[in-house]
Amino acid sequence: MSPILGSLADLIEINDSLSVWRKVIFDKLFGTLAIICIPVYFTSVYLCLEANLWPMAIFDTLVYAVLLTILFKQSISDSQRFFIGCGLAYSIGVGFLLAIGPSGAGFFWLFIFPPLAAILLGRIASYWAQAINVFSLLVIGICFQFQLLIWPNIEGYNTVIWSVVAINFIAANLMVSLSICYLLEKLSNSLQSTLTSRRATVIGLAKLAEYRDNETGAHLLRMQQYTALLASQRALEQDAPQELTDSFIEDITLSSVLHDIGKVGIADAILLKPGRLTAEEFESIKAHPVIGADVLSSLIEYAPQCNFIKMGRDIAGGHHEKWDGSGYPKGLQGENIPLSARIVALVDVYDALTSPRCYKKPFSHKDAVKLIREGKAKHFDPYLVESFMTIHQQFEYLSLSSLDETK
Incomplete structure (x- = not known):
């Protein structure tokens, strides 16, 4: 490819046909989350301070500060926003599991971590997110077995139950993430085909005048x-x-x-x-x-x-x-x-x-x-x-x- 054609490709080719949609999805999801979390944040911090849970109050403050930063700081690139946003989902999930045990909130945030990575960062990132989830649940389970975690008393809950829950969680999470990756690839191919057709149509029209x-x-x-x-x-x-x-x-x-x-x-x-x-x-x-x-x-x-x-x-x-x-x-x-x-x-x-x-x-x-x-x-x-x-x-x-x- 000649230098001028290469330069043009760098300028007008959309490197990822889903990039615009990823930005829209990110802005909608995390923008809504920032609004919803305003009362949640203040309530959570108040309850944590009342219960003398300073680490949780500090953690909540840091998470919300990071959320606002990736939404409004202009110097951060989109790929960095997407990466940090996925990291927030993972951090919140692990934070809940470590602090209060096998709660619905902790599993929920960990569950959306790989699908969110698939949407914002792609298939490979989703695989890494799955691996991180597996490793995290394994470590948390070991810590629970050896009583290294102090959780609220959950009657009848033991390591076997934790293992069953973790295995089913991972299997369901993998199915959802793979389905999302497949659908996104189909959408990406469709968008790329549309964009290619659009460029071909415009260049064709322009050449009508050019040749004359x-x-x-x-x-x-x-x-x-x-x-x-x-x-x-x-x-x-x-x-x-x-x-x-x-x-x-x-x-x-x-x-x-x-x-x-x-x-x-x-x-x-x-x-x-x-x-x-x-x-x-x-x-x-x-x-x-x-x-x-x-x-x-x-x-x-x-x-x-x-x-x-x-x-x-x-x-x-x-x-x-x-x-x-x-x-x-x-x-x-x-x-x-x-x-x-x-x-x-x-x-x-x-x-x-x-x-x-x-x-x-x-x-x-x-x-x-x-x-x-x-x-x-x-x-x-x-x-x-x-x-x-x-x-x-x-x-x-x-x-x-x-x-x-x-x-």
Whole structure:
């Protein structure tokens, strides 16, 4: 795989097709748990202090503090959140068993530990969770046998009963965890197939315009790379728009290639003309944003839930609008221009400047940066220009890499 294709794969390929769902599940489960545990935590700590059980009060406080940390601390990665969340389930389960014996609460938390690991971390993590559970129950059983644990008096309870309960617990837990792993793998394959089909459809649509405009495939690749870079950088900044989420970046990375889909409706004599366009010809080619938006709007009627098509419509219809209102086709101004279109407008100009055309040689990166800076708050969103200036060296690297490959 060439460097430019490899870079693009790193930017737009979803490493795990379940990653978004895992994050949603984590946020829902642990967010709800944090709310429910507010009265539970204070009640538990109060009762522990009344009974002079300081270790349990400290343990409860630590667990709740960790729960809030993994929910709200932004610097923690999703994989770290998932790992710590699974560890919390295990810790709570073992803590209950050690403190108050074979209670329903202790077994409950240990029971959900492997399935939770399967959902958030995958099949291998679920196997490890099962092994940890087996080892923990074995150690607790040995400690109970040799009276190393001080539990409330449970009449008739002995090591044999503990062993029977533990064996049945492990067997049932294994069945549930394996079932979840199987279903998640099926879901993952289905999601991956859907995402692959979606990418193929979008690239296919984009190539319709590309082939008529004498562009190379590298143009589409660069557009996706540049778009992902600029959108990701803007999302990192303190004043980033709320709509600039991870899913927004995924959608715009894919949909950016649809910006010129409307060129399928422009006559070849105009579209392929090697020299400068006349005023009349330029007016004709200015219709391509309207044509592109109309084409994608017609697709939305059949797939109203497809956000990437909606974003493609906004991009196709708005990537020639300008921040000061002097653009076309609608003369939109400022934030009335969709954010996706504002992002693609900047990267499209950069790519047009730095790429060779039949009627011009490529501008240098330095000259392209100068022109973009001059267009700040005129042609381009001023905040996006600042974001671009932060990472423009990465644009230069990708541009040079692409030009080297096309020689």
